[in-house]
Amino acid sequence: MKNFCLNSRSRTGLVAATALLLNACAPGQDTPTPTAGINVSHYLAVGDSYTAGLSEGGFTLASQTYSFPNLLAKQLQGVTANAAFTQPLLDAGTGTGYLDLVDFTAAGFPRTRRVAGQAVVRTLINPAACGGADTVRVLTRSTTSSALPQNLGVPGITLSQLETVNLGNASTATPTSVFNPYFERLLPAADSRTYLQAVTTAASTATFFTYFQGLDDVMPYVRSGGQCGALPNTTLMKNNAKKILDVLTAGGRPGIIAKLPAIITLPLLRQGQGLVLEARLQKSFGDTARIYIEDPFGSGEGQHITNSDYVLATALLRLGQLTRVVVGTTSLMLPYGRDIRNPVRNSDVLDGVLELARINNVFTIYNNELDRLAGVYLMPVITEAGTKRTLDLDVSLFNQVADAISIGGVVYSAEPVRGNVFSLDYYSLTPRGNGLVANAFITAINKAYHANIPAVDVNSLPTTAR
Amino acid sequence: MRLRFLSLVPVFFGLTASAGGFDTGPQGARVMGLGGASTAYINSIAGLSTNPGLLGAWGDSLIRVSLGGIGQIRRASFVGQDTYRRTDQELTIQPGGYFYATGAVSKRVSIGLALTTPYGYHTKWPNGWEGRSVVQESQLNTYFAQPTVGFRLNDNFSAGVGFVYAYGKYSQRRALGQYDDPAAQSQFSSSGSGYGVNVGLYGRTGDNLAFGISYRSGVQLKMNNGTATSTGVPARDAALNPASSSFKTQLNLPSTLSVGIADRITKKLLLTFDFALSGWSTLDSLKLDVAANGSTPAHRVSTARRYEDALAFRVGAEYQASPKLTILGGFHYDETPIRDEYISPEFIDANRICASAGLSYQLSSRFALEAAYAFDYGQLRTARANQQMEQVANVSGTYRTATHTASVGVAVAF
Incomplete structure (x- = not known):
């Protein structure tokens, strides 16, 4: 009986044993071992705004930190220790500035204000640019400029500029010359190298690449409602894509080539889809007014919007606001876009008949070429069906987000802010949106190279990169 | 005679039904040790909740009382389909208990009372786990x-x-993962009651073989007093997720149809067999009807469950080791009512096999101590969330469940 009186040591032992016993009641499961299948120790990311990590209408330390290549690189590091990934990081608090949320309109559109950035060395102003004066801000040089960074994403770069000498040379830049300040800060001062030369140098040490480029080629056309800039020359796009991919895939280097998502999946257009937008405004205004757009053939007459016309998101807040228009000989205050006499201007809308058809044509030609090239380079097959060697982001992400998807109980949609995928500029991704893109790449890598790279827990990323 | 009863077996298999779900197991230490095969078992009055037809078997001059406590630890582990991360449910003990009393009113009529805790679960995942939303x-x-x-x-x-x-309490909380604040949460809690009936028949053929059949109707717990609260919601979305609103819901508990036989093999050994069919298919979905609050209109939070009827097969053995000590053993197989497409981390279940052991020790001729332990082990279950069904909150991965249940109690006759 005296055994029932436990001394303190055996009491501790009993507590420990009980705790151990109780903890042992969670039944075990085997977890897959993360493996890469290929050498991912030196990853090189090539692309434009999305690859660079533009977010909330700006380029800041936070937006770079949550770029999809950086999120992808973190997952690769979990598989291959010592797999470094360098980005041309801005200093904290500097950068181009970004958009901040003020509030929502009655129709649920976010109102924003711009927070200025402080990393500007000088500005180049082109007062005669299409659509108003254009300011180019030269940013402080990246500390990685002596050796190129592994994230070679350059906001605003186009494929047509691939072999432009002095693209990143501020000393020769003029307000009207072809100059990219984001590329400039990746290079040493007064460096005349082209983007292709920079990619060639960086690729020499790379063991793995991602290529997601071409969206910025059409963005000037899209953003101006088809009024500024010609559509990109598809032959030049195709040829230059081949030049850059020749370099990236040299020696059978493994990588993922991503095709461009359909432009209407981006909220810049998606939020302004003709009749959907009309219904949304009717609900918030409590009336039955239709939306009218200018006749796309240039007569200036108003016509009822259709579901294949898209009002640019940048014009959404102005719809329904009273603006002065001259009708006949009288000057009237009429709601913008919601009166046949005051139709949405051509520069605020992409019509389905001409402009969108042209853009889609460019995308189709370019994406088909990427498919063809991937076959030429003998890239591994990515799709379940076993036919495609390129990553179709539309299928794996953008088309789904254009409606809404649920990930771990959180709903993601193309709605800015509340949808948690696209940032306030209606174009670039939030950190979670970047996580979703990174996961699309990871799924592709796992499939193509029989790898087991764990996905990013998207829900644990911040909702904004402000 | 024995063959005739065994011929019932294929009838029940033919129903393509599958018991399990969130029943908390046999309601009594002695029947737990027996693996729950108690439809035709009269050595414990705990059979009362399974089969009221047994009551006549205790129609002698004695008043019998049996009471005790039950503790259940039900835990699952989860491995994310794409993240490969393993998460273990936190340790929770689901308390339960039972109280039975029987007595004869006349030579033909007996009365009894059963207080039990037959259904319930407590699922607790770590606050920051993958499926927190x-x-x-x-x-x-x-x-x-x-x-x-x-x-x-x-x-x-x-x-x-x-x-x-029946009286029930339900509560649930989840993270509002669309916001940055890790403490953003929505909570639901409510309680309510419902009614049902339980009928049964018990028969003996000679001294060695007995059979029982019983049916307990389903119970609809109507919960009209629910409160839904949310915290950590940014001001801009205050209208979408009001801090507090009321809601109504209804929880359908299944009907059960059980048949069982008890066969005295030798003077010291008794074997029992049971089939139980639980009508879980009445649990179609969990609908929380949230009332309007300010500018937020009334809406329904609906989670599809689509449970299927479920079958359980149980075997028990009782062995009289000495005049004072009875040893019990049991085994059962419970099919799960939860289909693959509707696996939710809120309640994880699987086809389970269960082994149990127990004992009854007669301290005096009128007073016995009873104790039992049961261990259930579930099949691996794979949940695949369909991202494109955005109204369905789920997380993809695999689950494995194990349940430990222990019970101690006393049985008194006077």
Whole structure:
């Protein structure tokens, strides 16, 4: 009986044993071992705004930190220790500035204000640019400029500029010359190298690449409602894509080539889809007014919007606001876009008949070429069906987000802010949106190279990169 | 004679039904040790909740009381389909208990009372786990009170009918993962009650073989007093997720149909067999009807469950080791009512095999101590969330469940 009186040591032992016993009641499961299948120790990311990590209408330390290549690189590091990934990081608090949320309109559109950035060395102003004066801000040089960074994403770069000498040379830049300040800060001062030369140098040490480029080629056309800039020359796009991919895939280097998502999946257009937008405004205004757009053939007459016309998101807040228009000989205050006499201007809308058809044509030609090239380079097959060697982001992400998807109980949609995928500029991704893109790449890598790279827990990323 | 009863077996298999779900197991230490095969088992009055028809078997001059406590630890582990991360449910103990009393009113009529906790679960995942926006914690407790009347039809047959009053409490909380604040949460809690009936028949053929059949109706717990609260919501979305609103819901608990036989093999050894069919298909979906609040209109939060009817097969053995000590053992197989497409971390279940052991020690001729332990082990289950069904909150991965249940109690006759 005296055994029932436990001394303190055996009491501790009993507590420990009980705790151990109780903890042992969670039944075990085997977890897959993360493996890469290929050498991912030196990853090189090539692309434009999305690859660079533009977010909330700006380029800041936070937006770079949550770029999809950086999120992808973190997952690769979990598989291959010592797999470094360098980005041309801005200093904290500097950068181009970004958009901040003020509030929502009655129709649920976010109102924003711009927070200025402080990393500007000088500005180049082109007062005669299409659509108003254009300011180019030269940013402080990246500390990685002596050796190129592994994230070679350059906001605003186009494929047509691939072999432009002095693209990143501020000393020769003029307000009207072809100059990219984001590329400039990746290079040493007064460096005349082209983007292709920079990619060639960086690729020499790379063991793995991602290529997601071409969206910025059409963005000037899209953003101006088809009024500024010609559509990109598809032959030049195709040829230059081949030049850059020749370099990236040299020696059978493994990588993922991503095709461009359909432009209407981006909220810049998606939020302004003709009749959907009309219904949304009717609900918030409590009336039955239709939306009218200018006749796309240039007569200036108003016509009822259709579901294949898209009002640019940048014009959404102005719809329904009273603006002065001259009708006949009288000057009237009429709601913008919601009166046949005051139709949405051509520069605020992409019509389905001409402009969108042209853009889609460019995308189709370019994406088909990427498919063809991937076959030429003998890239591994990515799709379940076993036919495609390129990553179709539309299928794996953008088309789904254009409606809404649920990930771990959180709903993601193309709605800015509340949808948690696209940032306030209606174009670039939030950190979670970047996580979703990174996961699309990871799924592709796992499939193509029989790898087991764990996905990013998207829900644990911040909702904004402000 | 024995063959005739065994011929019932294929009939039940033919129903393509599958028991399990969130029943908390046999309601009594002695029947737990027996693996729950108690439809035709009269050595414990705990059989009262399974089969009211047994009541006539205790129609002698004695008043019997049996009471005890039950503790259940049900835990699952999860491995994310794409993240490969393993998460273990936190340790929770689901408390339960039972109280039975029987006594004869006349030579033919007996009355009894059963207080039990037959359904419930307590699922608690770590607050920051992968599926936190699906569920962090969910809890259901039910309490059944069943006054029962038993009739002795003749020396070999008796029938019983019980009235069931049920009370239940339900609560659930989950993270609002669309916001940055890790403490952003929505919580639901409510309670309510419902009614049902329980009828049963018990018969003996000679001294060695007995059979029982019983049916307990389903119970609809109507919960009209629910409160839904949310915290950590940014001001811009205050209208979408109001801090507090009321809601109504209804929880359907399944009907059960059980048949069982008990066969005395030798003087010291008794074997029992049971089939139980649980009508889980009445649990179609969990609908939380949230009332309007300010500018937020009334809406329904609906989670599809689509449970299927479920079958359980149970075997028990009782061995008289000495005049004072009885040893019990049991085994059962429970099919899960949860289909693959509707696996939710709120309550994880799988086809389970279960082994149990127990004992009854007669301290005196009128007073016995009883204890039992049961261990359930579930099949690996794979949940695949369909991202494109954005109205369904789920997380993809695999689950494995194990359940430990222990019970101690006393049985008294006077």
